[in-house]
Amino acid sequence: xQQVKQNSPSLSVQEGRISILNCDYTNSxxxxxxxxxxxxxxxxxxxxxxxxxxxxNEDGRFTVxxxxxxxxxxxxxxPSQPGDSAVYFCAASSLLYxxxxxxxxxxxxxxxxx
Amino acid sequence: xxxxxxxxxxxxxxxxxxxxxxxxxxxxxNRLYWYRQTLGQGPExxxxxxxxxxxxxxxxxxDRFSAERPKGSFSTLEIQRTEQGDSAMYLCASSWxxxxxxxxxxxxxxxxxxxx
Numbered sequence: 001x002q003q004v005k006q007n008s009p010s011l012s013v014q015e016g017r018i019s020i021l022n023c024d025y026t027n028s029x030x031x032x033x034x035x036x037x038x039x040x041x042x043x044x045x046x047x048x049x050x051x052x053x054x055x056x057n058e059d060g061r062f063t064v065x066x067x068x069x070x071x072x073x074x075x076x077x078x079p080s081q082p083g084d085s086a087v088y089f090c091a092a093s094s095l096l097y098x099x100x101x102x103x104x105x106x107x108x109x110x111x112x113x114x
Numbered sequence: 115x116x117x118x119x120x121x122x123x124x125x126x127x128x129x130x131x132x133x134x135x136x137x138x139x140x141x142x143x144n145r146l147y148w149y150r151q152t153l154g155q156g157p158e159x160x161x162x163x164x165x166x167x168x169x170x171x172x173x174x175x176x177d178r179f180s181a182e183r184p185k186g187s188f189s190t191l192e193i194q195r196t197e198q199g200d201s202a203m204y205l206c207a208s209s210w211x212x213x214x215x216x217x218x219x220x221x222x223x224x225x226x227x228x229x230x
Binding site for chain 2: 032036041043049106
């Protein structure tokens with residue numbers, strides 16, 4: 001059951017421009033969302049999270065937007081840098097289930113061209 | 115604390131052999147999760163522990179898989195009679211969950227299993 005979906009397997013942007021990565025979910029019980037970044041042969045690294053009581057959270061160059069009615073979240077990276085090139089995963093969990101598991105999307109591979 | 119550590123980083127084994135992976139979580143975390151990741155996919159939940167109690171297991175975790183977390187510290191994931199389909203990256207993560215709130219999952223570097 002693919003409850004979290006990332007429909008774009010890859011994205012290529014120019015250095016300095018905005019990168020927008022998208023994620024959709026199907027379970028309306030999800031109330032905690034996260035973005036992770038993963039380099040090859042390493043574990044995922046936490047980037048930013050958002051609770052369902054908010055619709056935006058910002059941390060430096062990274063901003064996550066949450067649209068609960070559309071069950072959609074996005075990660076904006078501005079400005080994009082070559083070091084941002086990695087695979088990005090969105091994840092979701094629920095307080096209702098006491099955060100017993102986190103569901104991950106299949107990832108979007110971001111390539112930032114110098 | 116240096117974060118979540120996993121050992122070994124790589125394991126190559128022959129079909130039918132048993133393998134064991136170890137995870138040392140961040141010491142103050144009370145939750146420990148095991149995930150599996152295959153090429154082109156996101157991490158898939160296998161099981162999690164709250165302190166030493168294993169509270170949930172995915173149906174992905176067949177009878178050949180067993181996980182333990184003695185004394186609520188490190189955890190081991192054992193795969194018996196490995197099959198080629200077990201080849202994957204096995205990820206361990208830890209977090210702190212209390213009072214209806216949680217922090218993010220902190221992942222280890224992963225243990226890559228190759229079954230020949």
